[in-house]
Amino acid sequence: CEPGLKGDTATNTLKPATLETGAIVNVPLFVDAGEKIKIDTRTYTYVERVKAAK
Numbered sequence: 001c002e003p004g005l006k007g008d009t010a011t012n013t014l015k016p017a018t019l020e021t022g023a024i025v026n027v028p029l030f031v032d033a034g035e036k037i038k039i040d041t042r043t044y045t046y047v048e049r050v051k052a053a054k
Helices: none
Strands: 014-018 024-028 037-040 045-049
Touching: 024 045
Parallel strands: none
Antiparallel strands: 014 024, 037 045
């Protein structure tokens, strides 16, 4: 997926992202490639970003 831009959190605009499994899911513009995200596997929709463990 494409890198996000400043201010992208203010809109509900989505972009397609290809997951490691090959599935394509629409995610908000602020999600960058390589970030971990939570997906609802019943509907294959974006839920939230997953914070890295410290």
